[in-house]
Amino acid sequence: MLHTFSCALAAFAASLVEFVEALTIVLAVGAVRGWRGAIGGAAAALLVLGAVIGIFGPALTRIRLGAVHLVLGTLLLLFGMRWLRKAILRAAGVIPLNDEAASYARQTAALQDAGRAAVAWDKLALATAFKITMVEGIEVVFIVIAIGAGGPGLLLPASFGAAMALAVVILLGVALHRPVATIPENTLKFGVGVLLSAFGTFWVGEGMRLAWPGGDLSLALLVAGYLAAALGAVSLCRSRRRAGA
Amino acid sequence: VTTLKAILTELLGLFLDDGRLAGAILAWLVLGYLLLPRFGLPFGIGAFALFAGLVTILVESVLREASGRPG
Numbered sequence: 001m002l003h004t005f006s007c008a009l010a011a012f013a014a015s016l017v018e019f020v021e022a023l024t025i026v027l028a029v030g031a032v033r034g035w036r037g038a039i040g041g042a043a044a045a046l047l048v049l050g051a052v053i054g055i056f057g058p059a060l061t062r063i064r065l066g067a068v069h070l071v072l073g074t075l076l077l078l079f080g081m082r083w084l085r086k087a088i089l090r091a092a093g094v095i096p097l098n099d100e101a102a103s104y105a106r107q108t109a110a111l112q113d114a115g116r117a118a119v120a121w122d123k124l125a126l127a128t129a130f131k132i133t134m135v136e137g138i139e140v141v142f143i144v145i146a147i148g149a150g151g152p153g154l155l156l157p158a159s160f161g162a163a164m165a166l167a168v169v170i171l172l173g174v175a176l177h178r179p180v181a182t183i184p185e186n187t188l189k190f191g192v193g194v195l196l197s198a199f200g201t202f203w204v205g206e207g208m209r210l211a212w213p214g215g216d217l218s219l220a221l222l223v224a225g226y227l228a229a230a231l232g233a234v235s236l237c238r239s240r241r242r243a244g245a
Numbered sequence: 246v247t248t249l250k251a252i253l254t255e256l257l258g259l260f261l262d263d264g265r266l267a268g269a270i271l272a273w274l275v276l277g278y279l280l281l282p283r284f285g286l287p288f289g290i291g292a293f294a295l296f297a298g299l300v301t302i303l304v305e306s307v308l309r310e311a312s313g314r315p316g
Contacts, residue, residue: 074270075260077274078261078267081302082261085263085306092311131251135255138256201299204274204277204295205296208291209282210282211288211291211292213292218292226300237307237308
């Protein structure tokens with residue numbers, strides 16, 4: 001139960017961040033080049049990404065669980081700790097926060113410079129929307145497959161979490177027609193980095209046949225441990241920068 | 246071709262951003278895989294050692310980055 005909920009939550013939060021980044025560019029494409037190409041390109045990419053999950057997700061669940069835990073746990077750790085590292089550095093003010101409004105303005109200007117297409121299906125709009133949705137969606141696919149292959153019955157909650165995130169972002173896009181600049185992106189990335197690092201550590205430990213005190217409940221302890229360490233690291237980074245200024 | 250290249254670059258970038266962080270994580274996991282189960286450590290200590298090593302690697306990485314960048 002704990003795994004099911006935390007799987008869905010991790011997939012939802014991670015997918016939300018990625019889909020918001022894709023939405024920014026798709027909205028810019030739609031506003032400048034027309035909605036047919038923007039929606040067509042994004043929809044084509046979503047179909048490809050869905051097919052990848054449909055093919056690789058169930059296939060991975062048939063491989064021996066120990067090997068899957070070790071390999072996917074390692075990839076989750078590399079991925080999650082990379083996110084967590086960036087989120088810590090952003091929270092501490094070492095690197096700048098991501099600005100969706102600025103990203104929208106840059107993409108809009110670039111598309112306007114490219115000139116208008118007179119055909120019904122604008123190739124530039126299709127290609128740009130397809131590319132950004134694929135690039136951001138690849139991360140979602142990895143998260144869903146990596147989390148979903150970690151145990152029996154986990155692919156469904158992970159896919160459900162990602163699907164909910166997509167639905168939320170589509171609704172926001174339809175309602176707002178402008179970039180979603182108000183979501184606390186770094187806070188979400190911070191949380192997702194903590195969750196993925198905890199999942200990765202837990203599964204690598206299982207793959208190494210290490211004993212986790214409390215069994216599955218130790219996943220909650222790992223989340224608490226990573227959260228405490230990450231918050232401590234933010235404070236340490238801030239004080240180190242103040243001392244160096 | 247550029248789309249495929251961007252997707253492949255993104256795929257690689259999912260796991261490798263700071264090379265030293267990725268290298269240290271992999272090295273710690275290999276060491277853990279080879280050594281931890283062989284020590285016959287008391288219950289839970291191996292798992293704790295795995296976690297503690299990873300946290301140390303993460304904190305060292307962010308502190309190194311924070312010290313290296315101009316304020």
